[in-house]
Amino acid sequence: MSFNEIMKKKTWSPWVAGALLGITATASYAIADKTIGSSGGIESLVSIIGHALNLNWAYSMYFKYQMPPLISFQIILFIGMLLGSFTASKWSKDFKLRMVPDRQWSETFGPSKVKRWLMIFVGGVIIEYAAGIAGGCTSGLAISGTMQLSPAGLIFIIGLFVSGIITTKVLYGRNY
Amino acid sequence: MAASVIVPLILGFFFAFSLQKAGLGHYDKIVNQFRFKDNTIMKFMMTGISVGLIGIFTLKDIGLLQLDQVPSTYVVGNLIGGLIFGVGMAMAGT
Numbered sequence: 237m238s239f240n241e242i243m244k245k246k247t248w249s250p251w252v253a254g255a256l257l258g259i260t261a262t263a264s265y266a267i268a269d270k271t272i273g274s275s276g277g278i279e280s281l282v283s284i285i286g287h288a289l290n291l292n293w294a295y296s297m298y299f300k301y302q303m304p305p306l307i308s309f310q311i312i313l314f315i316g317m318l319l320g321s322f323t324a325s326k327w328s329k330d331f332k333l334r335m336v337p338d339r340q341w342s343e344t345f346g347p348s349k350v351k352r353w354l355m356i357f358v359g360g361v362i363i364e365y366a367a368g369i370a371g372g373c374t375s376g377l378a379i380s381g382t383m384q385l386s387p388a389g390l391i392f393i394i395g396l397f398v399s400g401i402i403t404t405k406v407l408y409g410r411n412y
Numbered sequence: 413m414a415a416s417v418i419v420p421l422i423l424g425f426f427f428a429f430s431l432q433k434a435g436l437g438h439y440d441k442i443v444n445q446f447r448f449k450d451n452t453i454m455k456f457m458m459t460g461i462s463v464g465l466i467g468i469f470t471l472k473d474i475g476l477l478q479l480d481q482v483p484s485t486y487v488v489g490n491l492i493g494g495l496i497f498g499v500g501m502a503m504a505g506t
Contacts, residue, residue, distance in 0.1 A: 245433075246435075247433060247434065247435040248433040248434065250434050250435075250452045250453075250455035250456040250459065251455060251459050252433075253430045253431075253433045253434035253456055253459075254430070254434065254455060254456040254457070254458070254459025254460040254462075254463065255459055255460075255463050256426060256429070256430040256433070257427065257430040257431070257434075257456065257459070257460035257463070257464070258459065258460045258461070258462065258463020258464040258465075258466075258467060259426075259463060259464075259467065260423055260426040260427050260430060261427075261460065261463075261464040261467070261468075262463070262464050262467030262468055262471065263423065263426075264423045264427075265467075265468055265471070265477055265481065266467075266471055266476060266477050267419055267423075268419050268420065268423065269477070269480070269481070270420075270481065271481045272423065272427050309416075309420050310420075312416075312417055312420040312421055312424070313420045313421075313423060313424035313427070314424060315421060315424065316420060316421040316422060316423060316424020316425040316427070316428070317424040317425070317427060317428035318424075318428070319421070319424070319425050319428075320424060320425035320426060320427065320428035320429035320432070321428040321429065321431065321432040321437060323425070323429065324428070324429045324432035324433055325432055325437065330432075330437075337438065337439035337440065337505065338438070338439075338440070339440075340439065340440045340443070340444075341439055341440075341505075355503050355504065356503070356504040356505070356506070358500075358503060358504075359499075359500040359501070359502075359503030359504025359505075359506070360500065360504050360506070361500070362496060362497070362499055362500030362503065363497055363500035363501060363504065363506070365496065365500075366493045366494070366495075366496035366497035366499075366500060367493065367497060368493075369489055369492060369493035369496065370489060370490050370492075370493020370494055370497060371483055371484065371486075371489065371490065371493065372483055373497070374457075374497075374501075375427075376483070377483055377490070378457070379457060379460055379461055379464070380464075380481075380483070381482070381483040382461050382465075383460075383461045383464035383465045383468060384465075384468060384479055384481065384482045384483075385465070386482045386483050386484075386485060387485045387487075387490075388483045388484065388485040388486070388490045389483065391485070391487060391490040391491050391494065392490045392491075392493065392494040392497070393494065394491070394494065395490070395491045395492070395493065395494020395495040395497065395498060396494045396495075396497050396498040396501065397446075397498065398494075398495065398498065399494070399495040399496070399497070399498030399499050399502075400445075400446045400498035400499075400501050400502045401446045401498075401502075402498075403446075403498060403499045403502035403503065404443055404446035404447055404502045405446075407502065407503070408447070412447060
């Protein structure tokens with residue numbers, strides 16, 4: 237199979253994609269001495285916005301020292317992530333602007349766009365809030381933490397799956 | 413200066429590239445893991461962790477890096493954070 241054909245495949249075997257993730261994570265550690273993550277970058281962005289608007293909370297200890305308003309490693313990582321996912325999806329023609337996810341969502345929750353947007357917004361707020369409590373997100377804590385054999389990552393994965401399964405069960409009801 | 417911009421750009425590129433190629437950009441993939449209908453996330457995450465584990469500890473053993481980025485463990489915080497996180501993940505499908 238040529239390189240072009242491989243790139244045109246919408247999805248790769250999860251084992252191959254996972255190996256690429258592991259290599260990227262190792263490279264990040266070796267070259268930049270940083271672990272791959274996403275939730276921290278959002279907090280840095282929030283800190284930048286808070287300082288720019290001169291808001292009171294931006295001068296709290298947390299946003300002054302823990303998450304200072306700097307263009308951090310993770311913010312630049314975000315730009316790279318946008319480029320990477322765009323390249324992958326555009327090349328395989330998987331790229332599409334969707335208001336509502338394909339099929340499964342509307343079969344379960346109906347065609348309402350407002351419902352989808354409300355749920356992804358509330359879900360997103362919960363995700364970032366929880367990442368703040370736990371000390372990282374799926375990438376920063378569950379993947380990067382566990383690959384350093386940190387118990388934090390494993391405990392986080394357990395919590396995530398327990399409540400994820402229960403929440404999905406509640407949301408899907410009889411369709412679960 | 414140039415390296416501190418280019419390195420995270422390239423790392424981010426391959427990170428999101430792997431996520432996209434595993435299909436994690438799609439709502440169904442995330443939620444169907446919680447419904448036990450599609451094990452892609454488990455396979456993807458566990459392969460990533462295994463490869464990274466071997467890579468990081470090999471480089472550590474030959475002295476090319478120090479394990480100085482280990483996230484601190486505080487059981488209650490990690491667990492409660494994880495429990496809340498799962499709710500958001502199942503709702504948003506991200």
